[in-house]
Amino acid sequence: MQGKKVLLVDDDPDMVFIARELLRSVGLEVFTAPNGEQALAAIKQDLPDLVISDLMLPGMDGGQFCKRVKQDPAFAAIPFLMLTAADTDEAVPLxxxxxxxxxxSKPFTHKMFLSKVNELLSGGGKR
Structure with a gap:
């Protein structure tokens, strides 16, 4: 995972801090955005190896942001990990x-989070 870039999209500063530190602890470069609009701008400036986004974001939510990323041929192959504290019965289908x-689904353990990140960066979870 060393040296790979991750775009982390979340409007919760505490979540951003924790996730960023976890990702950095395994050698990943992390850049952040607080919402979908800023994340789209960021992804165009610096192509990440993985996108991690909260589902519930102000303005363009994580689902809309993910659709925009996946519909753009320049970004469609980037693995996308969705996080949420929302009711999983509705969130998983979204x-x-x-x-x-x-x-x-939040809350999750550090081990679960890093395992999923590693899986996606290693080519697992491809659609």
């Missing part, structure tokens, strides 16, 4: 419909 490669 994540799947948006094109996300994987889904994690």
């Amino acid at each position: 994540a799947r419909e948006s094109g996300a490669n994987a889904f994690l």
Whole structure:
């Protein structure tokens, strides 16, 4: 995983801090955005190896952001991990419909998070 780039999209500063530190601890380069609009701009400037996004975001939500990424041929192959604290009965279908490669429900353990990140960066979870 060393040296790979991850775009982390979440409007919760505490979640961003924790996830960023976890990702950096395994040698990943992390850049962040607080919403879907800024994330789309960021992805165009610096192509990530993985996108991690919360489902519930202000403005363009994570599902809409994921659909935009997956519909663009320049970005469609980037693995996408969707996170949410929302009710999983509704969130999992939304994540799947948006094109996300994987889904994690908050709260999750550090081990679960890093395992899913490693799986996606290693080519697992391809649609």
